[in-house]
Amino acid sequence: MTLTANWSYPTAIRFGAGRISEIAEACAAAGITKPLLVTDKGLADLPITQNTLELLTAAGLGRAMFSDVDPNPTEKNAEEGVRMYRDGGHDGVVAFGGGSGLDLGKVIAFMAGQTRPLWDFEDIGDWWTRADADAIAPIVAVPTTAGTGSEVGRASVITNSETHEKKIIFHPKILPSVVICDPELTVGMPPAITAGTGMDAFAHCLEAYCSPHYHPMSQGIALEGMKLVKDNLLTAYEDGINLEARAHMMSAAAMGATAFQKGLGAIHALSHPIGAVHHTHHGTTNAVVMQQVLMFNRPKVRKHLARAANYLSIAGGFDGFHAFVGELNAKLNIPKNLTELGVKDPQIDQLVASALQDPSVGGNPVKMTVKNTTELLETCF
Structure with a gap:
Protein backbone atom coordinates (compact mmCIF):
# COMPACT_ATOMS: atom_id res chain seq x y z
CA MET A 1 0.00 0.00 0.00
CA THR A 2 1.32 3.47 -0.89
CA LEU A 3 1.07 5.64 2.22
CA THR A 4 0.67 8.96 0.40
CA ALA A 5 -2.44 11.18 0.41
CA ASN A 6 -3.83 14.70 0.54
CA TRP A 7 -6.28 15.26 3.41
CA SER A 8 -8.45 18.28 4.18
CA TYR A 9 -9.49 17.27 7.71
CA PRO A 10 -8.99 19.01 10.06
CA THR A 11 -6.80 21.17 7.79
CA ALA A 12 -4.88 20.72 4.51
CA ILE A 13 -2.40 17.86 5.06
CA ARG A 14 0.20 16.69 2.53
CA PHE A 15 1.00 13.20 3.79
CA GLY A 16 3.75 10.94 2.47
CA ALA A 17 7.46 10.17 2.32
CA GLY A 18 9.55 12.85 0.63
CA ARG A 19 6.86 15.51 0.68
CA ILE A 20 9.05 18.02 2.51
CA SER A 21 10.13 18.81 -1.07
CA GLU A 22 6.78 20.63 -1.35
CA ILE A 23 7.57 23.14 1.43
CA ALA A 24 7.72 26.11 -0.97
CA GLU A 25 4.38 25.12 -2.52
CA ALA A 26 2.90 24.80 0.97
CA CYS A 27 4.08 28.32 1.85
CA ALA A 28 2.55 29.64 -1.39
CA ALA A 29 -0.75 27.90 -0.58
CA ALA A 30 -0.72 29.56 2.85
CA GLY A 31 0.09 32.97 1.35
CA ILE A 32 3.56 33.15 2.91
CA THR A 33 6.36 34.89 0.96
CA LYS A 34 8.88 35.50 3.76
CA PRO A 35 8.63 32.73 6.37
CA LEU A 36 10.37 32.47 9.71
CA LEU A 37 11.23 28.82 10.38
CA VAL A 38 10.77 28.09 14.09
CA THR A 39 12.35 24.96 15.56
CA ASP A 40 14.17 23.84 18.71
CA LYS A 41 17.86 23.97 19.56
CA GLY A 42 18.37 20.23 19.08
CA LEU A 43 17.01 20.28 15.53
CA ALA A 44 18.56 23.55 14.33
CA ASP A 45 21.76 22.06 12.91
CA LEU A 46 20.44 18.68 11.81
CA PRO A 47 20.35 17.78 8.10
CA ILE A 48 16.52 17.63 7.95
CA THR A 49 16.31 21.24 9.14
CA GLN A 50 19.16 22.53 6.99
CA ASN A 51 17.67 20.77 3.96
CA THR A 52 14.33 22.51 4.60
CA LEU A 53 16.10 25.88 4.82
CA GLU A 54 17.84 25.08 1.51
CA LEU A 55 14.47 24.36 -0.11
CA LEU A 56 13.09 27.69 1.16
CA THR A 57 16.19 29.56 0.01
CA ALA A 58 16.10 27.98 -3.46
CA ALA A 59 12.48 29.10 -3.83
CA GLY A 60 13.37 32.71 -2.98
CA LEU A 61 11.69 32.58 0.43
CA GLY A 62 14.77 33.46 2.49
CA ARG A 63 16.62 31.48 5.14
CA ALA A 64 15.44 32.87 8.49
CA MET A 65 15.36 30.58 11.52
CA PHE A 66 14.52 31.02 15.20
CA SER A 67 15.60 28.10 17.38
CA ASP A 68 15.92 29.49 20.92
CA VAL A 69 13.17 27.16 22.11
CA ASP A 70 13.23 25.34 25.45
CA PRO A 71 12.00 21.71 25.69
CA ASN A 72 8.96 23.15 27.51
CA PRO A 73 8.65 26.50 25.65
CA THR A 74 8.00 29.60 27.75
CA GLU A 75 6.55 33.06 27.26
CA LYS A 76 10.14 34.37 27.19
CA ASN A 77 10.89 32.15 24.16
CA ALA A 78 7.71 33.53 22.57
CA GLU A 79 8.70 37.15 23.20
CA GLU A 80 12.12 36.63 21.61
CA GLY A 81 10.59 34.85 18.64
CA VAL A 82 7.98 37.57 18.08
CA ARG A 83 10.75 40.16 18.22
CA MET A 84 12.73 38.33 15.52
CA TYR A 85 9.56 37.86 13.44
CA ARG A 86 8.72 41.57 13.55
CA ASP A 87 12.30 42.77 13.04
CA GLY A 88 12.66 40.49 10.02
CA GLY A 89 9.45 41.67 8.39
CA HIS A 90 8.12 38.12 8.09
CA ASP A 91 4.61 37.29 6.91
CA GLY A 92 4.20 33.73 8.18
CA VAL A 93 5.76 30.89 10.17
CA VAL A 94 7.03 27.44 9.27
CA ALA A 95 6.66 25.57 12.58
CA PHE A 96 9.14 22.70 12.38
CA GLY A 97 9.87 19.96 14.90
CA GLY A 98 8.31 18.15 17.83
CA GLY A 99 5.76 19.59 20.21
CA SER A 100 7.99 22.39 21.49
CA GLY A 101 8.92 23.76 18.07
CA LEU A 102 5.39 23.40 16.72
CA ASP A 103 3.73 24.96 19.77
CA LEU A 104 6.10 27.92 19.90
CA GLY A 105 5.95 28.49 16.15
CA LYS A 106 2.17 28.65 16.31
CA VAL A 107 2.26 31.10 19.24
CA ILE A 108 4.77 33.37 17.46
CA ALA A 109 2.45 33.53 14.43
CA PHE A 110 -0.47 34.19 16.77
CA MET A 111 1.20 36.88 18.90
CA ALA A 112 3.09 38.76 16.16
CA GLY A 113 0.10 41.00 15.47
CA GLN A 114 -1.45 41.20 18.96
CA THR A 115 -1.21 44.06 21.45
CA ARG A 116 -2.36 42.23 24.59
CA PRO A 117 -0.04 39.96 26.65
CA LEU A 118 0.10 36.23 25.96
CA TRP A 119 -1.67 35.12 29.13
CA ASP A 120 -4.77 37.11 28.11
CA PHE A 121 -5.44 34.34 25.58
CA GLU A 122 -5.31 31.36 27.93
CA ASP A 123 -7.92 28.66 27.20
CA ILE A 124 -10.47 29.95 29.70
CA GLY A 125 -14.06 30.62 28.66
CA ASP A 126 -14.15 32.86 25.60
CA TRP A 127 -10.79 34.56 26.22
CA TRP A 128 -9.76 33.62 22.68
CA THR A 129 -12.22 36.22 21.36
CA ARG A 130 -9.93 38.93 22.79
CA ALA A 131 -7.49 38.31 19.93
CA ASP A 132 -7.41 40.30 16.71
CA ALA A 133 -8.10 37.35 14.40
CA ASP A 134 -7.10 39.29 11.27
CA ALA A 135 -3.61 39.88 12.72
CA ILE A 136 -2.79 36.17 13.11
CA ALA A 137 -0.10 35.17 10.63
CA PRO A 138 -0.45 32.02 8.48
CA ILE A 139 1.31 28.85 9.61
CA VAL A 140 2.78 25.86 7.78
CA ALA A 141 3.46 23.02 10.21
CA VAL A 142 6.05 20.27 9.68
CA PRO A 143 6.18 17.64 12.45
CA THR A 144 9.43 15.73 12.93
CA THR A 145 8.11 13.49 15.71
CA ALA A 146 4.97 11.36 15.90
CA GLY A 147 3.37 12.27 19.19
CA THR A 148 1.85 15.61 20.07
CA GLY A 149 -0.14 16.12 16.89
CA SER A 150 0.27 19.86 17.45
CA GLU A 151 0.42 20.26 13.67
CA VAL A 152 -3.36 19.78 13.55
CA GLY A 153 -4.20 21.53 16.83
CA ARG A 154 -5.88 24.84 17.63
CA ALA A 155 -3.84 25.40 20.78
CA SER A 156 -0.29 25.57 22.12
CA VAL A 157 1.07 24.57 25.52
CA ILE A 158 3.35 27.28 26.93
CA THR A 159 5.04 27.17 30.35
CA ASN A 160 4.82 30.25 32.57
CA SER A 161 8.48 30.71 33.55
CA GLU A 162 7.57 32.45 36.83
CA THR A 163 4.91 30.09 38.18
CA HIS A 164 6.18 26.91 36.41
CA GLU A 165 2.65 26.17 35.23
CA LYS A 166 1.78 24.90 31.76
CA LYS A 167 -0.86 27.10 30.15
CA ILE A 168 -2.92 26.34 27.06
CA ILE A 169 -3.19 29.19 24.55
CA PHE A 170 -6.18 28.68 22.27
CA HIS A 171 -7.52 30.24 19.11
CA PRO A 172 -9.21 28.56 16.12
CA LYS A 173 -6.81 30.35 13.75
CA ILE A 174 -3.74 28.85 15.46
CA LEU A 175 -4.64 25.77 13.40
CA PRO A 176 -1.95 25.64 10.68
CA SER A 177 -3.14 26.39 7.14
CA VAL A 178 -1.03 23.63 5.59
CA VAL A 179 0.68 20.60 7.16
CA ILE A 180 3.44 18.46 5.67
CA CYS A 181 3.54 15.01 7.29
CA ASP A 182 6.67 13.39 5.90
CA PRO A 183 7.57 10.20 7.80
CA GLU A 184 11.15 10.37 6.48
CA LEU A 185 11.68 13.32 8.85
CA THR A 186 11.02 11.03 11.85
CA VAL A 187 13.52 8.32 10.89
CA GLY A 188 16.32 9.94 12.91
Whole structure:
Protein backbone atom coordinates (compact mmCIF):
# COMPACT_ATOMS: atom_id res chain seq x y z
CA MET A 1 0.00 0.00 0.00
CA THR A 2 1.32 3.47 -0.89
CA LEU A 3 1.07 5.64 2.22
CA THR A 4 0.67 8.96 0.40
CA ALA A 5 -2.44 11.18 0.41
CA ASN A 6 -3.83 14.70 0.54
CA TRP A 7 -6.28 15.26 3.41
CA SER A 8 -8.45 18.28 4.18
CA TYR A 9 -9.49 17.27 7.71
CA PRO A 10 -8.99 19.01 10.06
CA THR A 11 -6.80 21.17 7.79
CA ALA A 12 -4.88 20.72 4.51
CA ILE A 13 -2.40 17.86 5.06
CA ARG A 14 0.20 16.69 2.53
CA PHE A 15 1.00 13.20 3.79
CA GLY A 16 3.75 10.94 2.47
CA ALA A 17 7.46 10.17 2.32
CA GLY A 18 9.55 12.85 0.63
CA ARG A 19 6.86 15.51 0.68
CA ILE A 20 9.05 18.02 2.51
CA SER A 21 10.13 18.81 -1.07
CA GLU A 22 6.78 20.63 -1.35
CA ILE A 23 7.57 23.14 1.43
CA ALA A 24 7.72 26.11 -0.97
CA GLU A 25 4.38 25.12 -2.52
CA ALA A 26 2.90 24.80 0.97
CA CYS A 27 4.08 28.32 1.85
CA ALA A 28 2.55 29.64 -1.39
CA ALA A 29 -0.75 27.90 -0.58
CA ALA A 30 -0.72 29.56 2.85
CA GLY A 31 0.09 32.97 1.35
CA ILE A 32 3.56 33.15 2.91
CA THR A 33 6.36 34.89 0.96
CA LYS A 34 8.88 35.50 3.76
CA PRO A 35 8.63 32.73 6.37
CA LEU A 36 10.37 32.47 9.71
CA LEU A 37 11.23 28.82 10.38
CA VAL A 38 10.77 28.09 14.09
CA THR A 39 12.35 24.96 15.56
CA ASP A 40 14.17 23.84 18.71
CA LYS A 41 17.86 23.97 19.56
CA GLY A 42 18.37 20.23 19.08
CA LEU A 43 17.01 20.28 15.53
CA ALA A 44 18.56 23.55 14.33
CA ASP A 45 21.76 22.06 12.91
CA LEU A 46 20.44 18.68 11.81
CA PRO A 47 20.35 17.78 8.10
CA ILE A 48 16.52 17.63 7.95
CA THR A 49 16.31 21.24 9.14
CA GLN A 50 19.16 22.53 6.99
CA ASN A 51 17.67 20.77 3.96
CA THR A 52 14.33 22.51 4.60
CA LEU A 53 16.10 25.88 4.82
CA GLU A 54 17.84 25.08 1.51
CA LEU A 55 14.47 24.36 -0.11
CA LEU A 56 13.09 27.69 1.16
CA THR A 57 16.19 29.56 0.01
CA ALA A 58 16.10 27.98 -3.46
CA ALA A 59 12.48 29.10 -3.83
CA GLY A 60 13.37 32.71 -2.98
CA LEU A 61 11.69 32.58 0.43
CA GLY A 62 14.77 33.46 2.49
CA ARG A 63 16.62 31.48 5.14
CA ALA A 64 15.44 32.87 8.49
CA MET A 65 15.36 30.58 11.52
CA PHE A 66 14.52 31.02 15.20
CA SER A 67 15.60 28.10 17.38
CA ASP A 68 15.92 29.49 20.92
CA VAL A 69 13.17 27.16 22.11
CA ASP A 70 13.23 25.34 25.45
CA PRO A 71 12.00 21.71 25.69
CA ASN A 72 8.96 23.15 27.51
CA PRO A 73 8.65 26.50 25.65
CA THR A 74 8.00 29.60 27.75
CA GLU A 75 6.55 33.06 27.26
CA LYS A 76 10.14 34.37 27.19
CA ASN A 77 10.89 32.15 24.16
CA ALA A 78 7.71 33.53 22.57
CA GLU A 79 8.70 37.15 23.20
CA GLU A 80 12.12 36.63 21.61
CA GLY A 81 10.59 34.85 18.64
CA VAL A 82 7.98 37.57 18.08
CA ARG A 83 10.75 40.16 18.22
CA MET A 84 12.73 38.33 15.52
CA TYR A 85 9.56 37.86 13.44
CA ARG A 86 8.72 41.57 13.55
CA ASP A 87 12.30 42.77 13.04
CA GLY A 88 12.66 40.49 10.02
CA GLY A 89 9.45 41.67 8.39
CA HIS A 90 8.12 38.12 8.09
CA ASP A 91 4.61 37.29 6.91
CA GLY A 92 4.20 33.73 8.18
CA VAL A 93 5.76 30.89 10.17
CA VAL A 94 7.03 27.44 9.27
CA ALA A 95 6.66 25.57 12.58
CA PHE A 96 9.14 22.70 12.38
CA GLY A 97 9.87 19.96 14.90
CA GLY A 98 8.31 18.15 17.83
CA GLY A 99 5.76 19.59 20.21
CA SER A 100 7.99 22.39 21.49
CA GLY A 101 8.92 23.76 18.07
CA LEU A 102 5.39 23.40 16.72
CA ASP A 103 3.73 24.96 19.77
CA LEU A 104 6.10 27.92 19.90
CA GLY A 105 5.95 28.49 16.15
CA LYS A 106 2.17 28.65 16.31
CA VAL A 107 2.26 31.10 19.24
CA ILE A 108 4.77 33.37 17.46
CA ALA A 109 2.45 33.53 14.43
CA PHE A 110 -0.47 34.19 16.77
CA MET A 111 1.20 36.88 18.90
CA ALA A 112 3.09 38.76 16.16
CA GLY A 113 0.10 41.00 15.47
CA GLN A 114 -1.45 41.20 18.96
CA THR A 115 -1.21 44.06 21.45
CA ARG A 116 -2.36 42.23 24.59
CA PRO A 117 -0.04 39.96 26.65
CA LEU A 118 0.10 36.23 25.96
CA TRP A 119 -1.67 35.12 29.13
CA ASP A 120 -4.77 37.11 28.11
CA PHE A 121 -5.44 34.34 25.58
CA GLU A 122 -5.31 31.36 27.93
CA ASP A 123 -7.92 28.66 27.20
CA ILE A 124 -10.47 29.95 29.70
CA GLY A 125 -14.06 30.62 28.66
CA ASP A 126 -14.15 32.86 25.60
CA TRP A 127 -10.79 34.56 26.22
CA TRP A 128 -9.76 33.62 22.68
CA THR A 129 -12.22 36.22 21.36
CA ARG A 130 -9.93 38.93 22.79
CA ALA A 131 -7.49 38.31 19.93
CA ASP A 132 -7.41 40.30 16.71
CA ALA A 133 -8.10 37.35 14.40
CA ASP A 134 -7.10 39.29 11.27
CA ALA A 135 -3.61 39.88 12.72
CA ILE A 136 -2.79 36.17 13.11
CA ALA A 137 -0.10 35.17 10.63
CA PRO A 138 -0.45 32.02 8.48
CA ILE A 139 1.31 28.85 9.61
CA VAL A 140 2.78 25.86 7.78
CA ALA A 141 3.46 23.02 10.21
CA VAL A 142 6.05 20.27 9.68
CA PRO A 143 6.18 17.64 12.45
CA THR A 144 9.43 15.73 12.93
CA THR A 145 8.11 13.49 15.71
CA ALA A 146 4.97 11.36 15.90
CA GLY A 147 3.37 12.27 19.19
CA THR A 148 1.85 15.61 20.07
CA GLY A 149 -0.14 16.12 16.89
CA SER A 150 0.27 19.86 17.45
CA GLU A 151 0.42 20.26 13.67
CA VAL A 152 -3.36 19.78 13.55
CA GLY A 153 -4.20 21.53 16.83
CA ARG A 154 -5.88 24.84 17.63
CA ALA A 155 -3.84 25.40 20.78
CA SER A 156 -0.29 25.57 22.12
CA VAL A 157 1.07 24.57 25.52
CA ILE A 158 3.35 27.28 26.93
CA THR A 159 5.04 27.17 30.35
CA ASN A 160 4.82 30.25 32.57
CA SER A 161 8.48 30.71 33.55
CA GLU A 162 7.57 32.45 36.83
CA THR A 163 4.91 30.09 38.18
CA HIS A 164 6.18 26.91 36.41
CA GLU A 165 2.65 26.17 35.23
CA LYS A 166 1.78 24.90 31.76
CA LYS A 167 -0.86 27.10 30.15
CA ILE A 168 -2.92 26.34 27.06
CA ILE A 169 -3.19 29.19 24.55
CA PHE A 170 -6.18 28.68 22.27
CA HIS A 171 -7.52 30.24 19.11
CA PRO A 172 -9.21 28.56 16.12
CA LYS A 173 -6.81 30.35 13.75
CA ILE A 174 -3.74 28.85 15.46
CA LEU A 175 -4.64 25.77 13.40
CA PRO A 176 -1.95 25.64 10.68
CA SER A 177 -3.14 26.39 7.14
CA VAL A 178 -1.03 23.63 5.59
CA VAL A 179 0.68 20.60 7.16
CA ILE A 180 3.44 18.46 5.67
CA CYS A 181 3.54 15.01 7.29
CA ASP A 182 6.67 13.39 5.90
CA PRO A 183 7.57 10.20 7.80
CA GLU A 184 11.15 10.37 6.48
CA LEU A 185 11.68 13.32 8.85
CA THR A 186 11.02 11.03 11.85
CA VAL A 187 13.52 8.32 10.89
CA GLY A 188 16.32 9.94 12.91
CA MET A 189 14.37 10.02 16.16
CA PRO A 190 16.22 8.19 18.95
CA PRO A 191 14.36 5.14 20.32
CA ALA A 192 13.56 6.84 23.65
CA ILE A 193 11.95 9.79 21.86
CA THR A 194 10.10 7.44 19.51
CA ALA A 195 8.72 5.67 22.60
CA GLY A 196 7.77 8.81 24.53
CA THR A 197 6.16 10.61 21.61
CA GLY A 198 4.36 7.45 20.52
CA MET A 199 2.88 6.98 23.98
CA ASP A 200 1.82 10.63 23.91
CA ALA A 201 -0.22 9.88 20.78
CA PHE A 202 -1.66 6.82 22.53
CA ALA A 203 -2.56 8.89 25.61
CA HIS A 204 -4.37 11.45 23.45
CA CYS A 205 -6.42 8.73 21.77
CA LEU A 206 -7.07 6.85 25.03
CA GLU A 207 -8.21 9.90 26.99
CA ALA A 208 -10.35 11.18 24.12
CA TYR A 209 -11.99 7.75 23.84
CA CYS A 210 -12.73 7.68 27.59
CA SER A 211 -13.91 11.30 27.89
CA PRO A 212 -17.61 11.51 28.84
CA HIS A 213 -18.24 14.40 26.42
CA TYR A 214 -20.32 13.82 23.28
CA HIS A 215 -18.27 13.82 20.07
CA PRO A 216 -18.83 10.68 17.97
CA MET A 217 -16.37 11.76 15.23
CA SER A 218 -13.55 12.06 17.76
CA GLN A 219 -14.63 8.76 19.33
CA GLY A 220 -14.06 6.87 16.09
CA ILE A 221 -10.78 8.63 15.34
CA ALA A 222 -9.50 7.87 18.87
CA LEU A 223 -10.27 4.17 18.56
CA GLU A 224 -8.49 3.76 15.22
CA GLY A 225 -5.59 5.90 16.49
CA MET A 226 -5.09 3.49 19.40
CA LYS A 227 -5.02 0.59 16.93
CA LEU A 228 -2.35 2.27 14.79
CA VAL A 229 -0.16 2.79 17.87
CA LYS A 230 -0.72 -0.78 19.09
CA ASP A 231 0.23 -2.20 15.69
CA ASN A 232 3.17 0.09 14.84
CA LEU A 233 4.88 1.78 17.79
CA LEU A 234 7.03 -1.17 18.83
CA THR A 235 8.15 -1.67 15.21
CA ALA A 236 9.09 2.02 14.89
CA TYR A 237 10.95 1.77 18.21
CA GLU A 238 12.91 -1.37 17.29
CA ASP A 239 13.38 -0.63 13.57
CA GLY A 240 13.64 3.13 13.22
CA ILE A 241 14.01 3.08 9.44
CA ASN A 242 10.75 1.20 8.88
CA LEU A 243 8.90 3.88 6.90
CA GLU A 244 5.53 2.14 7.00
CA ALA A 245 5.54 2.02 10.81
CA ARG A 246 6.80 5.61 10.95
CA ALA A 247 4.00 6.72 8.60
CA HIS A 248 1.29 4.98 10.63
CA MET A 249 2.64 6.57 13.83
CA MET A 250 2.56 9.98 12.16
CA SER A 251 -1.09 9.37 11.31
CA ALA A 252 -1.81 8.27 14.88
CA ALA A 253 -0.26 11.47 16.24
CA ALA A 254 -2.45 13.66 14.05
CA MET A 255 -5.48 11.53 14.92
CA GLY A 256 -4.84 11.86 18.66
CA ALA A 257 -4.72 15.64 18.50
CA THR A 258 -7.85 15.71 16.34
CA ALA A 259 -9.66 13.32 18.69
CA PHE A 260 -8.90 15.20 21.89
CA GLN A 261 -11.35 17.90 20.90
CA LYS A 262 -13.58 15.45 22.83
CA GLY A 263 -11.49 16.00 25.94
CA LEU A 264 -8.43 14.79 27.83
CA GLY A 265 -8.25 13.67 31.45
CA ALA A 266 -6.16 12.81 34.48
CA ILE A 267 -3.15 11.56 32.51
CA HIS A 268 -2.59 15.04 31.09
CA ALA A 269 -3.78 16.85 34.22
CA LEU A 270 -0.93 15.13 36.09
CA SER A 271 1.74 15.25 33.39
CA HIS A 272 1.38 18.98 32.65
CA PRO A 273 2.41 20.21 36.15
CA ILE A 274 4.99 17.42 36.56
CA GLY A 275 6.62 18.43 33.27
CA ALA A 276 6.47 22.13 34.05
CA VAL A 277 8.09 21.80 37.49
CA HIS A 278 10.42 18.81 36.99
CA HIS A 279 11.17 19.23 33.24
CA THR A 280 10.29 15.65 32.35
CA HIS A 281 9.49 14.56 28.79
CA HIS A 282 5.76 15.05 28.29
CA GLY A 283 4.90 11.86 26.41
CA THR A 284 7.08 9.71 28.64
CA THR A 285 5.40 11.21 31.72
CA ASN A 286 2.01 10.35 30.22
CA ALA A 287 3.15 6.75 29.77
CA VAL A 288 4.46 6.50 33.34
CA VAL A 289 1.15 7.54 34.95
CA MET A 290 -1.14 5.79 32.43
CA GLN A 291 -1.78 2.51 34.27
CA GLN A 292 -2.48 4.27 37.56
CA VAL A 293 -4.97 6.60 35.86
CA LEU A 294 -6.67 3.63 34.19
CA MET A 295 -7.23 2.07 37.64
CA PHE A 296 -8.41 5.43 38.99
CA ASN A 297 -11.03 5.63 36.22
CA ARG A 298 -11.88 1.90 36.22
CA PRO A 299 -15.41 2.24 37.69
CA LYS A 300 -16.45 4.55 34.86
CA VAL A 301 -14.54 3.10 31.89
CA ARG A 302 -14.41 -0.68 32.53
CA LYS A 303 -17.11 -1.63 30.02
CA HIS A 304 -16.11 1.11 27.59
CA LEU A 305 -12.48 -0.02 27.43
CA ALA A 306 -13.54 -3.67 27.23
CA ARG A 307 -15.19 -2.78 23.89
CA ALA A 308 -12.00 -1.02 22.78
CA ALA A 309 -9.91 -4.01 23.83
CA ASN A 310 -12.11 -6.24 21.70
CA TYR A 311 -11.54 -4.03 18.65
CA LEU A 312 -7.80 -3.89 19.34
CA SER A 313 -7.63 -7.72 19.60
CA ILE A 314 -6.57 -7.51 23.26
CA ALA A 315 -7.98 -10.36 25.35
CA GLY A 316 -9.31 -9.88 28.86
CA GLY A 317 -11.46 -6.76 28.63
CA PHE A 318 -10.44 -3.83 30.84
CA ASP A 319 -7.88 -5.87 32.80
CA GLY A 320 -6.33 -7.08 29.55
CA PHE A 321 -6.14 -3.51 28.26
CA HIS A 322 -4.51 -2.37 31.52
CA ALA A 323 -1.98 -5.19 31.30
CA PHE A 324 -1.26 -4.40 27.64
CA VAL A 325 -0.26 -0.82 28.58
CA GLY A 326 2.16 -2.15 31.20
CA GLU A 327 3.66 -4.67 28.78
CA LEU A 328 4.07 -2.04 26.05
CA ASN A 329 5.73 0.38 28.49
CA ALA A 330 8.15 -2.38 29.53
CA LYS A 331 9.06 -3.20 25.93
CA LEU A 332 9.65 0.51 25.27
CA ASN A 333 11.86 0.82 28.39
CA ILE A 334 9.55 3.45 29.89
CA PRO A 335 10.42 4.15 33.56
CA LYS A 336 8.20 2.18 35.95
CA ASN A 337 7.17 5.18 38.07
CA LEU A 338 7.79 8.89 38.56
CA THR A 339 10.66 8.22 40.97
CA GLU A 340 12.46 6.24 38.27
CA LEU A 341 11.62 9.02 35.79
CA GLY A 342 13.69 11.38 37.96
CA VAL A 343 11.01 13.31 39.86
CA LYS A 344 12.78 14.08 43.13
CA ASP A 345 11.29 15.78 46.23
CA PRO A 346 7.83 16.28 44.70
CA GLN A 347 5.68 18.89 46.35
CA ILE A 348 2.56 16.72 46.13
CA ASP A 349 0.17 19.43 47.36
CA GLN A 350 1.51 21.91 44.80
CA LEU A 351 1.31 19.39 41.94
CA VAL A 352 -2.24 18.41 42.92
CA ALA A 353 -3.35 22.05 43.07
CA SER A 354 -1.91 22.65 39.58
CA ALA A 355 -3.45 19.44 38.26
CA LEU A 356 -6.91 20.48 39.43
CA GLN A 357 -6.50 23.81 37.60
CA ASP A 358 -5.53 22.11 34.36
CA PRO A 359 -8.15 22.27 31.56
CA SER A 360 -7.80 18.50 31.07
CA VAL A 361 -9.58 17.85 34.38
CA GLY A 362 -13.02 18.44 32.86
CA GLY A 363 -12.66 15.51 30.47
CA ASN A 364 -11.81 12.87 33.08
CA PRO A 365 -14.52 10.22 33.57
CA VAL A 366 -14.14 10.31 37.38
CA LYS A 367 -14.48 13.73 39.03
CA MET A 368 -11.06 14.77 40.34
CA THR A 369 -10.85 16.18 43.87
CA VAL A 370 -7.97 17.16 46.15
CA LYS A 371 -8.36 13.89 48.07
CA ASN A 372 -8.58 11.41 45.20
CA THR A 373 -6.02 13.24 43.04
CA THR A 374 -3.53 13.23 45.93
CA GLU A 375 -4.06 9.49 46.37
CA LEU A 376 -3.70 8.95 42.61
CA LEU A 377 -0.45 10.92 42.38
CA GLU A 378 1.03 9.10 45.38
CA THR A 379 0.48 5.75 43.60
CA CYS A 380 2.66 7.01 40.72
CA PHE A 381 5.82 7.09 42.86
